[in-house]
Amino acid sequence: MLYPSSWITKTLLLAGIAVSSCDALAIRAVGDKIAVTTSKGSVSGYAGSVANRYVVPYAEAPIGARRFQDPVALSAFKAYDGSGLPPACPQWSIDNISEDCLFLSIYTPTGATSSSKLPVMFWIHGGSFYAGATTNYGLDGSELANAQNMIVVTVQYRLGLLGFMKNDGLRLSGNYGLKDVIMALNYVKTEIKAFGGDPSRVTLAGQSSGAELIKTLLVTPSATSLFARAILQSAPLDSHDQTIAVGNSVGVLAASYLDCTTLACLKSASVDSLLNSQAGVVYSAQANQIAGIRVPESPIRPVVDGKLVTREFRSVVASGQALEGPTKPLIFTTMKDENALAISGLFAAPIPASDFNGDVALFFSERADTIINSGLYDPSLYSGDDATRLALTDVGTDFSWTCANQQTAINVTAAGQTVYQGQWNLGVSYTNRTNSFTAFKAAHQDDIYAVFNPTSIGLTRGQSALVKEVQARWGAFVKTGSPNSASYPTWSPLASGSNLNLLVLGNDTVHGTSATSATQRTAECAIGSGIYTLV
Structure with missing residues (x-):
């Protein structure tokens, strides 16, 4: 074949x-x-x-x-x-x-x-x-x-x-x-x-x-x-290791x-x-x-074999169990428009609103009715002639990444971990991607250059500021376990579901400065039970 x-x-x-x-x-x-x-x-x-x-x-x-x-x-x-x-x-x-x-x-x-x-x-x-x-x-x-x-x-x-x-x-x-x-x-x-x-x-x-x-x-x-x-x-934490x-x-x-x-x-x-x-x-x-x-x-992915991998991460998190070994400081981050790259690969041009329900059912069959009936992603809520692709971008971003990471961070915090949660509102287009749908979005992979800062890539003023902050915070975390540097506002660990202490990286996309938020996609992440609806 x-x-x-x-x-x-x-x-x-x-x-x-x-x-x-x-x-x-x-x-x-x-x-x-x-x-x-x-x-x-x-x-x-x-x-x-x-x-x-x-x-x-x-x-x-x-x-x-x-x-x-x-x-x-x-x-x-x-x-x-x-x-x-x-x-x-x-x-x-x-x-x-x-x-x-x-x-x-x-x-x-x-x-x-x-x-x-x-x-x-x-x-x-x-x-x-x-x-x-x-x-x-x-x-x-x-x-x-x-x-x-x-x-x-x-x-x-x-x-x-x-x-x-x-x-x-x-x-x-x-x-x-x-x-x-x-x-x-x-x-x-x-x-x-x-x-x-x-x-x-x-x-x-x-x-x-x-x-x-x-x-x-x-x-x-x-x-x-x-x-x-x-x-x-x-990390697409809606996915799980195989049985x-x-x-x-x-x-x-x-x-x-x-x-x-x-x-x-x-x-x-x-x-x-x-x-x-x-x-x-x-x-x-x-x-x-x-x-x-x-x-x-x-x-193609790891298997919970009972020998090397003895527990499945999602099951551990969903049941409130502790992770393996001594507690370790963790950082979870996702991109604001994470799913835009996949949607642009699947649909090269705008698609009609009549396709929306079927596409949601294809990718999220076990929770499609709940997503659709919530009305939060109806293509009519999006402006322009590309409303359906934008709506599908948000559905995939929320349920494969944003809400899954958020719920994971909340649960492992309750189990004793120290977790810093972040969202990238600004990134650096990976391999100078020319896809018009992903332009001016913070899509999957657009955090890689912002961490490693390859010198051959031209950066905007905002991106340059973002790179400096991310490298400073990641460097501090690697050194001490805290992603805080004297040059930037304090990033506190997640406190609770109602106080995420979310760091929005590149919140000001022009200047590249970040901001904190107590909440993140509250109504969307309340749909169903997040990552734990799939048995």
């Missing part, structure tokens, strides 16, 4: 993934080399003008007999040249891919030494669990490391079927990508001191499905000692597309055939053909 490149491109856009043939060239390896001595051996890196970069393997290559196996700790080596860039893990739309892709990119301020004890931000990229890489646009950590005098680490982990396929009948346990991230965190714990980092001050940070992985790590016992705090940006039954059904379907009935067949399958099978699985999910997976969700 073959899938045309146009369908794959549309699927990536729907998943909130920017498609570019140049993604792997966003960071360029040039310049002089430097070296660090780790317990595994000597690692040379690239000496940049504002920060140094080391690209290091954190596990043995998951190739050959190690395909569809848990990651294996890296063996010692005499010397490793980490001055270049890593290939991306196998996926669509990137040319430089390889199964030998388990690398960390470590960015250190130029003056860092093994005794610096700098705080560490560990970034997990997004991409719906089947796309993304540390070489994606905007993920060069040099400027952020330099601006905040901290270590920035970006991680690659196995994606798609190679990273998450479960099939008990073929002895595939799944969760390989999640296990990769845990092994990478263990590497940071033991080795980051050599690069100038403090292993006791590691902050997880991630966007979209990267933030979803953090959500899962927050209820994973073996990971709790590996990080001190976490930042979750644009064993659903994970197995996805794995059985994938194996059938490959005509494989044995593990040996899967291990010998070509990367292209695996990606084609994966495309079939994604297509089936979006055609509403896989029980237990809603249309907007990726069918």
